[in-house]
Amino acid sequence: MEKMLTKHITKLCLGILLVVPLYGNAQETTKIPLATFLSQLERDFNIKFSYVDDTVAGIEVSNILENRSLIAILEQLRQQTGLDIKELNKRYYTIAQKDKVTVCGRVLDNFAKNTVAGATIEVLGTKTSLVTDAEGYFNLANVPRKQSLKIRYLGYLTKYVSVSELLKSQGCKEILLSQYVEQLNEVVIYEYLTRGIKKQPNGSITLNTSKLGALPGVIEPDVLQSIQALPGIKSVNETVSDINVRGGTNDQNLILWNGIKMYQSGHFFGLISAFNPYLTDKVTVFKNGTPTSYGDGVSSVINMETKNEIANGITGGAGINFINADAFAQIPITEKLGFQFSARRSITDILNTPAYSSFTNRIFQDTQIENRAANENIETDETFYFYDFSGKVLYDINENQKIRLSFLSIANDLDFSRTDNEFMETTQSLLDQTNLSAGVQLQSQWSSNFSSLVNAYYTNYNLEAENVFPNPSQQLFQKNTVEETSIKLETQLRVSDRVNWTNGYQYTETGITNTANVTTPAFQSDVKGVIRIHAPFTQFQYNTANDGIIFGLGTRLNFIENRDTFSKLLIEPRLTLNFKLADYWRGSLLGEFKSQTTNQVIDLEQNFLGIEKRRWILSDDNELPITQSKQGSMGVNYARNGFYFGLEGFYKFVTGISTRTQGFQNQNQFNGEIGNYQVYGTEVLLNQKWNNYSAWLSYTYNKNEYMFASLTPMRFPNNLDVRHTVNLSGTYTLENFEFGLGATYRTGIPITRPDELTPINDSEFPPKINFRPSNSSRLPEYIRVDASAKYQYHLNRVAKIDIAMSLLNILDRTNILNSYFRLNDANEIETVENVSLGLTPNASVRISF
Known part of the structure; x- marks a missing residue:
């Protein structure tokens, strides 16, 4: 009994010893x-x-x-x-309560509770931020009690935690981040050719210039050169200021820079893009299915946008190549105010490089510069330079409203002097081409579902030439000026997760002046026209689940008036449809009606010293009607495992063109006849991408024909009828080294040759050339091989040096770009041939930070 009692007492004591500490802790x-x-x-x-x-x-x-x-x-x-x-x-x-407190926490993955090292912790409303340590911990002192923390990390959903919530925790609160999982339809947006080029569901092509990979012959991300790698886009005369999209002339492209319409797009009279690429953030190209917010451009829209957010720190760079030197920078002044600028100037008036020699040989062919230099007794001297300067002021009124001010100045300046050693006479001719533009944008986010954009701009284009002939008493002065102002209001309403509704209104006023003054014989002309356009527009966008169908439908109403001369209302519907056919296969259907009231004409081949022959004029609904187009296309795309296949067929019908706007150099040059053209064709692209390689083959077939009822024959090939174009290119990337090589083949453009039996008509005065039927002959095929290489070296974490080289026309092949015929002073027929660039080397060195 005693032993049992002792045993129970022992158990009781042990229980008390165990329970008391636990109770105390509890x-x-x-x-x-x-x-x-x-x-x-x-x-x-x-x-x-x-x-x-x-x-x-x-x-x-x-x-x-x-x-x-x-x-x-x-x-x-x-x-x-x-x-x-x-x-x-x-x-x-x-x-x-303290105004400022100290808080801590630990960031974890809520799935496996792994620590998230390097997550960004930001105190909202302040400049305070840090990253979590290797164990996921953070500690913040002097944090406003009423603020919240923003916690983010790549691959996880951003989380917001109030400071008061952290204060309620014993020790450091565990904060669990949810992994971000997004199921992408990999065949809706295609990245092809090279890094930074994507095809969007609405049929447009976007180029991200900061991420743009190597392209053959391109050492800098020149916008207007880079887009010529796309099927259906080319320049038959090797310039960036004369881009032909699906058989259209360059003036049928709407070129926008930060929402401002550009009437000048090239330096060196078209060989170099006039837009500095290093602040350009995104370029969007529409060949068809253009959104209703865009007017003008019956062939295409090329929309360039510079960086639109205030930089976190000062970034910039500078570089020099065989043609020009440039610099750019992004400078944050405060949290809400930033500034961007870029400047570029040619070095051609200081240094004569191989690239400059090749460019001058190309651009001054058959101009008064070259023709006057052919006489042995004549000494000539030309001074040429170009520059551009752009700037942008970025001001964030608050999180939901932002103002952007943009301005751009472009100039080409040529001074040409001629000295006759026999008569000891010196004459001088001048050519100035400038474009000055300014614009403002107000972006407003009124709610999570409704936003608006107000865009207003002013642009001024001016082309002046003063031509002094060997007889100093005879002078020719020519001037072409374009002034345009525009304001547009655009709203975006998110009706539901699948429906978006765009509405807006645009007012545009365009005035164009053409002046000509000849001293001997005395002649003076001063013609000015003004057109005003009122354009409301609307468009619906609908997406089904998983983007099985992406559908857009809208219309634009253009009410056009030319002072008291005429007024016209045009209805322009637009359609985009992208739909899934099967796994990795999608189809598309695009259509649009468009119009434009500005065109470029060529009156004489020696206009503006024969260098810039084109001048802008306005439609008057009589001698030059409003140009209108109707276009439709159907396509199919396949993308899987780095392989892309695209096939698209299109048809385009354009009315209201004149022989003056098409660059005729035959019997139709001065007629001013009004007609149409239609083009139909097919674009095919095959692209295979591996880890370090990308190779592509593109083929374009175009059949482009004029229809002029008053000409004989009424139907004949278009001046831009390039039936077959083939491009085979590839790029290779190895760490910091990039290389591109490509070859282009295309059939020659149509030309009109003199009649073989009776080439000259002597029955008239002055005599004229008897031509064969219009565009009944063709130039030889065009073949060019280009290459480029680039190496990037990192000086430190922020600074790097880029060294690049390119070779254009490696084979040094003489390609005839154009050929026409004229009578000389002895009434003999001369053949004038414009040939392509020869072997042209270029190199650049850049530093950026």
């Missing part, structure tokens, strides 16, 4: 409301606390009364609650 960690705890303190220590009820509401603390002094208890309360507890005297204390 008691210590038991949470009670702070208000209750303060009341208990007041009773136990005969003190009083003064506080606002909201200050302590919802706060719980551990029971820390036992075996502690009042000072120790109050210090523990400060640590647990983050409250500011002050002693007024031995009996009275105040409790208030």
Whole structure:
């Protein structure tokens, strides 16, 4: 009995020894409301606390009364609650919330609870931010109590946590981030050819210039050169200022820079793009299915946008090549104000490089510069330079409203002097081409579903030539000026997750002046026209689940008036349809009606010294009607595992063209007849991308024909009828080295040759050339091989050097770009041939940071 009692007593003692510590721990960690705890303190220590009820509401603390002094208890309360507890005297204390507190936390993956090292912790409304350490911890001091933390990490959903929530936790609160999972339809947006070029579901092509990979012959991300790698886009005369999209002339392209219409797009009279590529963020090209927010451009829209966000720090760069030097920078002034600028100037008036020699030989062919230099007794000297300067002011009024101010200045300047050593006479001719533009945009996000954009601009284009002939008493002055102002309001309403509705209105006023003044014989002409366009527009966009069908439908109404001469209302519907056919296969259907009231004409081959022959004029609905187009296309795309196949057939019908706008150089040159052209064709692209390689083969078939009812024959090939174009190119990337090589083949353009039996008509005065039927002959095929290479070296974490080289026309093949015929002073037929660039090397060195 005694042994059993002893055994039970032993068990009881052990149980008490075990339970008491556990009870003590449980008691210590038991949470009670702070208000209750303060009341208990007041009773136990005969003190009083003064506080606002909201200050302590919802706060719980551990029971820390036992075996502690009042000072120790109050210090523990400060640590647990983050409250500011002050002693007024031995009996009275105040409790208030601190404006600034210290918080800590630990960021984890909520799936596996792995630590997330390097996550960004940002205190909203302040400049304070840091990243988590290797264990996912962070600690922030002097944080406003009423603020929240923004926690983000690549691959996870961004999370917001209030500071007050962190203060409620014992120790450092664990913050769980959810992994970001997005199911992408990999065949909706295709990246092909090279890095940074993508085809969008609406049929447009976007180029991200900062990410643009190697392209054959291109050492800088020149916008208007780069887009010529796309099927259906080329320049039959090797310039960027005369781009032909699906058989259209260059003036049928709407070129926009930050929402401003550009009437000049090239330097060196077309051989170089006039837009600095290093601040250009995105370029969007529409060949068909253009959104209703765009007017003009019956062939295409080329929309360039510079970087639109204030930079986090100063970035920029500078470089030099065989043609020009440039610099650019992005400068944040405050959190809400930033500035961008770019400047470029040619070095051709300082340094004669191989590239400059090749460019001048190409551009001055059959101009008065070259023709006057052919006489042995004549000494000539030309000074040529170009420059461009652009700037952008970025101001964020608040998170939802932003203002962007843009300005751009472009200039080409040529001075040409001629000295006759026999008669000791010196004459001088000038050619100035400038474009000055300014625009403002107000972007507003009124709610999560509704936004608006106001875009207004002014642009001024001016082309002047002063031509002094060998007889100094005879002078010719020519001037072409375009002034345009426009304002557009565009709204975006997100009706639902699948429906978006765009509405807007655009007003445009365009004035064009053409001036000519000849001293001997005396002649003066000054013609000015003004057109105003009012254009409301609307468009719906609908997407089914998983983007099985992407559908857009809208219309634009153009009410056009030319002072008191005429007024006309044009209705322009637009359609885009992209749909899934099968796994990795999609089909597309695009259509549009478009119009334009500005065109470029050529009156004489020696206009403006024979260099810039084209001048802008306005439609008058009589001698030059409004140009209108109707276009439709159907296509199919396949993309899988780095392989892309695209096939698209199209038809385009354009009315309201004149023989003056098409560049005729035969019997139809001065007729001014009005007609149409239609073009139909097929574009095929095959592209295979591996880890370091990308190779593509593109083929374009075009059949492009004129229809002029008053000419004989009425139907004949278009001046831009290039039936077959083939491009085979490839790029290779190895770490910091990039290389591109490509070859282009295309059939020759149509020309009109003199009649073989009776080439000259002597029955008229002055005599004329008897031509064969219009465009009944063709030039030989065009073949060119280009290459480029680029190496990037990182000086440190922020600075790098890029060294690039290119070779144009590696085979040094003489390609005839154009050929026409004229009578000389002896009434003999001369054949004039414009040939392509020869072997042209170029190199550049750039530093960026």
